Amino acid sequence: MRRAKAYLLVLMGVASVLLGGCSGSSKANMEEAAEQPAVVDYTCISNPESDKQIYVILKNYHGAYWEKVIDGITEAAKKLDEAVYLGGIDNETDISGQIDLMNQAMEQGADGILLAPADSNSLADSCQKVREKDIPVVLIDSSINSSEFDACYMTDNIDAGEMAAKEMLELLYDAGNSPTDPLEVGIQLSSDSSQAMVNRVSGFLNFWAGNAPEQWEIVQDIRVNGGDTKKAQSDASALLRENADIKGFFGCNNTSTVGIVNTLLKEERTDVVLVGFDLADETKQMLQNPEYHAVTVLQKQDQMGYLGMLSLNSLIKGEKSEQKYFDTGVIMVDSDYLMENAVS
Template identity: 40%
Template structure:
């Protein structure tokens, strides 16, 4: 049996196995759809509570990387919620995914400012667990978005079921390789790079990808789990790692980017090398991957999340909790969708990527 656990992610994936979903299935994974799928619907929903005076409430939203296109969409949702619901929203973030200390400082600042609620996407699921627990225990509602921590010490979480999302990416990769005519008897290598080894989001996506791959891919199609690259959110590193994989592995047939930065690195590296023979499945919808998809020259798809609604509903949930309400469900799966050249301009996809 091929080795499934990457050396770089071994410890983290072991922890993930205690809390993740069950093993892979031979059936293609399904994607969950949230109850609301449009910006207008979210704003209509807000109408029922907009009459409440929330002018004395301040919700801090702590994203991973401020200015990153993925997080900018989440920020837009959070800020729109603030406008609709009449509360103040303060959005802050770090410059790099590796700046865990920086995010810790931002969290401490929010607590010191006596925030009415905190919405946070933890950079590291282990390192941020204790400080988030401390904030939660202080009585401040803490809503996690995109990424969970290792404990249950938070008020609510809005995020993608990342194990299932990883399976969706693996299913798409296998389908595309077969459509390209890659023989099951042909050696095919799949390269991976990640933004961080400490993000539970990334850990779970790689876990889901490997589980589905083991159950469904031909034996000679292997994931390069012994050489997963870690770019720490640095796009220049991500591009360099793409080039390294293309040079080192002559039988590479596909690459998988489980987060936005890694996907951008693969897009840039493949484009610069003009490697139209390599299939890419990534995550999120940056300007770079949109250009690659629309070019029609590359075999590419991306798993897109509904981060606008993570931001909007994250603020709404934190505000509701600050006003003494409770949540019906502690964890809410916001769902994913696959985008490629065939559906990029559909109403459904545009409602997600350009809310």
């Protein structure tokens, strides 16, 4: 009974936090983005002479994660006949900028759109308008709260969140924490309006509520950094100052993870374990340091971009698929994985 109540309370709590905006940071970031638009204009990266056009709209250009996405898109573009135009936003809170890019793509005669939606609600209307013009839409990285798309290539984020919670518990035990002592885990994410982020947190909390000791809690102040590594680092430092019992951090995306890593390394907090997402150089540094306890959930984001482009090409040619969601999978990476795969 206690487990059932804990599960409901935790999920209700995170739902209210995510929908309301964590720590007020989402609203602040939105206002800042509105004052300083961060649109990356379209650039043709393949076949500019083609009369068929694919428009790619990303939700971030920062860091190793999105570089790998672009690598997959670029590799696929070499195999396609269509002209490929790459654009996006450079701040995950600039929702209006991404909507503007969707409108530009329609106006410029797009035959297909590949979209990494920054907001699962706000982009739904744009996707509907595009498909009403018989333009196929393929999503990558995250989905929308609507059926108005043709295919989606992404991580099964609920499952990945549950995997992360399982790893968190194992790391906390390995670090010598007692199940009878008070303990807290802090959570950071890049966006409170991304279905991918919400699902990762929900999966994490679902597993945690059913498996964590009674004395181990989640810090209710879930932080949102808007994809800004410096803010993620500042938030991690603040959470450590404000919550003396923190012994673990869950970083739900690459920028959150890098910010947390930078804080833990700078403050030499070897007593705090980390479960993160993706594999930036900073994260590798922590994984390779035997004084720290850390793992990271590595997504196959290059496959999201690559397979999403090939799918869009098929749709443009009139081919259809009954399946809409495609799980691109994850790999759990620790120091052993890095050594076995000669990752330096």
